[in-house]
Amino acid sequence: MTKSIRTLTLVPALLLLVGLSALQTVGQTPNTLPSERPAKMEPTNDGFDHTRRDVMIPMRDGVKLHTVI
Numbered sequence: 303m304t305k306s307i308r309t310l311t312l313v314p315a316l317l318l319l320v321g322l323s324a325l326q327t328v329g330q331t332p333n334t335l336p337s338e339r340p341a342k343m344e345p346t347n348d349g350f351d352h353t354r355r356d357v358m359i360p361m362r363d364g365v366k367l368h369t370v371i
Contacts, residue, residue, distance in 0.1 A: 358366040 355371045357369045357371055359369050360366050
């Protein structure tokens with residue numbers, strides 16, 4: 303009877319150790335693929351068919367409204 307109880311307490315502990323060791327090896331995979339990101343990111347406006355303007359429009363009460371056209 304005590305042998306079966308000892309086995310029942312040992313099995314979950316071994317499963318926990320195996321699971322934790324598997325998680326550690328997954329997190330340690332080396333990054334062997336080259337990065338596709340350029341060293342410096344520069345946005346282009348080639349495909350745009352408009353120009354962007356920041357304008358301050360004066361209102362009747364004297365306040366200027368910031369507008370992006």
